[in-house]
Amino acid sequence: MKKNINNNINTIKLKQIIHENPLILEQLFNEFDKQEFFVQSSLIDYPIIWINKCKLLNIIRFLKKVQQPYNMLYDLHGIDERTRKVKKNMIQCDFSVFYHFLSIERNHDIILKVPLFTKDLKIKSISNIFCNANWYERETWEMFGIIFLGHNHLSRIIMPDYWEGHPLRKDYPARATEFQNFYLNEHKEKQSMNSLKFQPEKWGMQKSDKDSDYMFLNLGPNHPSSHGAFRIILQLKGEKIIDCVPDIGYHHRGVEKMAERQTWHSFIPYTDRVEYLGGCMNEMPYILSLEKIAGIVVSDRVKFIRVMLSELFRINSHLLYLSTFIQDVGGMTPVFLAFTDRQKIYDLIEFITGARMHPAWFRIGGVAKDLPKKWECYLKEIISWIPKRLNYYIRTSLKNDILISRSKNVACYNLQEALNWGITGASLRATGINFDLRKQRPYSGYEYFDFEVPVGNGISDCYTRVMLRVEEIFESIKILQQCLKNMPEGPIKTDHPLTTPPIKDKVFSHIETLITHFLQVSWGTIMPIGESLQMVEATKGINSYYVISDGGNMSYRTRIRTPSFAHLQQIPSVINGSTLTDLITYLGSIDFVMSDVDR
Incomplete structure (x- = not known):
């Protein structure tokens, strides 16, 4: 990683970006080795920084605790870089994961990019640092096959459980005519219905405790108060909600x-x-x-x-x-x-x-x-x-x-x-x-x-x-x-x-x-x-x-x-x-x- 950075860094552009975003880049360079970063030029109004995945957690924790912190994970997703024709001014890789952080106090953002290769599509989960990373990491795993180590429930979130493949990879078809003809048979129908069954144990829920049994209630996906094709599964004790699982994906169009x-x-x-x-x-x-x-x-x-x-x-x-x-x-x-x-x-x-x-x-x-x-x-x-x-x-x-x-x-x-x-x-x-x-x-x-x-x-x-x-x-x-x-x-x-x-x-x-x-x-x-x-x-x-x-x-x-x-x-x-x-x-x-x- 460091060798790629040293070979690719554009000194003139880096000076310009540091001049435009002096505070956060100076803070990062003071805290970590400057050679660990590659600053990408783009048309985005704030810096894009490529980092080694081994440094990811430390850098994110630093951004979250620095004065005027970057305390919102605004977005997290992936890019299949394999067929990209122009790879100047970026790290050579097969896939990348980008993390977009927002600082309300600074009114400023920063994007971290982590390069990954097909033979090692694994990266540490940040869901223990930013709780909303949970769904974003599940979606990125589902769409690209990137594994987030330490995630507590890395499972499909938008596609059905029985789905095969990762739709946002470049080798995945983009048009219906590129797929084989679909035929609904008894096996596929049964498979589809089974995928909708909710198993509380998979989500760490108990069916009962020493005092009483819990009731599990499906609200939706066809209910006027769920405001659309949305299901939320409720674990109830009487009318009190003990736990719940929002279930999305019924409206997905890609x-x-x-x-x-x-x-x-x-x-x-x-x-x-x-x-x-x-x-x-x-x-x-x-x-x-x-x-x-x-x-x-x-x-x-x-x-x-x-x-x-x-x-x-x-x-x-x-x-x-x-x-x-x-x-x-x-x-x-x-x-x-x-x-x-x-x-x-x-x-x-x-x-x-x-x-x-x-x-x-x-x-x-x-x-x-x-x-x-x-x-x-x-x-x-x-x-x-x-x-x-x-x-x-x-x-x-x-x-x-x-x-x-x-x-x-x-x-x-x-x-x-x-x-x-x-x-x-x-x-x-x-x-x-x-x-x-x-x-x-x-x-x-x-x-x-x-x-x-x-x-x-x-x-x-x-x-x-x-x-x-x-x-x-x-x-x-x-x-x-x-x-x-x-x-x-x-x-x-x-x-x-x-x-x-x-x-x-x-x-x-x-x-x-x-x-x-x-x-x-x-x-x-x-x-x-x-x-x-x-x-x-x-x-x-x-x-x-x-x-x-x-x-x-x-x-x-x-x-x-x-x-x-x-x-x-x-x-x-x-x-x-x-x-x-x-x-x-x-x-x-x-x-x-x-x-x-x-x-």
Whole structure:
């Protein structure tokens, strides 16, 4: 490892990265041998450091205890490096595992990469240091076959137990037509049904103690209060939850694998469906990461339009969340009223984009079309309508004594617990920390907007999480008012060779641009070589796309980090010891959607 580092290190680039990130790299180099690190250059705004796997635990413990610590494991996953054509400025290896850490106090991140080889795909688990590494390591083992030594339950998490192979390896087929024909016979059906049986002993659960027998209850995967195809297995003593196991994977579609066979442009519609309530907001991190790689800078008009669509989807998602939460605790009427409100917003989205839930409307270098005439009339109606309805919901439901008694001081956790589990968004801010990427790391022109970030008072409970999202809707209305008042003039597409598709007027008048349009749409845009990452403050927390281009027309690796995956992993630590009714309230307060979990 050390020999590779010494041979590959780019001294000029290293000096530049140290200059841009002086504190943490200086601290690492002072604590450990500088020669143990290889700093990779990328288009990401913070350092990527390759390390030897033998040093992994010591370096992570150091990052967690250093002053202004990197105390959130934001993401952990793998990359199959074997078919990568361009391996300059990186360590030679067959596979790699990357660890993305976030420091709230520094407002800074760091990525550690560990090189691995096919003959030794083993690395130590960090689940004893960061508890949320548990699911991430299971997913990485499942998708790549990388073994995490010391993990207490390294088993499949998304695919069925009987599944063969590791889907995100490059030698695993990416299209259904590459598989043999599937036939369902009695053996396969029996195998599938057996895989769903829950064996408590495998999870360290006892069926009884000296005083009584425990009851095991399946909640889901088809239950209205599980909010999607999600199963949670409960170990009960009476109505008290002794332990529970969240069971995911029923919604899995393999979208990260799909990214490796779709062109950069044709993958955009898939992003809408990763978290299908967020619509255009899910296109934002993907598009922005590609624009970093391509070196594209869009106009202020494009930025404002993207912000406006994102905030409309934020309000729509929050309205569904609020109304279904009220329904979960016993109030039926608001969910019907809120769908009327959401319809008004969808009418505007459809008027602008031509679609409703899945517009696929952002483009590399701009948006699909300019705003239509009279869009302001629709937006003015929404700005006038929503606050009055919100105040009605607050007055009639959210200040109802029964709802308050069922949600206040229920399913509580503090800041440290939230960081340990990788919790982001309003659920993190409910613990009293002011961390919203739209303010801390403005993107797409959010720095131009004046709005506040609602923050809780120190403990995140169900009621606080709900009320913060109510306040967030009011702040989103402020942003929409500014979009209405200050929408700039300018082009809706950048005049750049990698803008996809190119500006339409030039397609009609320039043969070269017409050819470019044909090639980009049919064969795909050729993106420059590079790695890029964009994080956004999505409806349910921080969402990000980590994109690797190998200089082709498709992604070499697209890692989609979603907030709901982390949030569901936290459930047992919060709800164990509570009652079954508290669990229903807690699930409603998380604000998750299963497409965001399984991807």
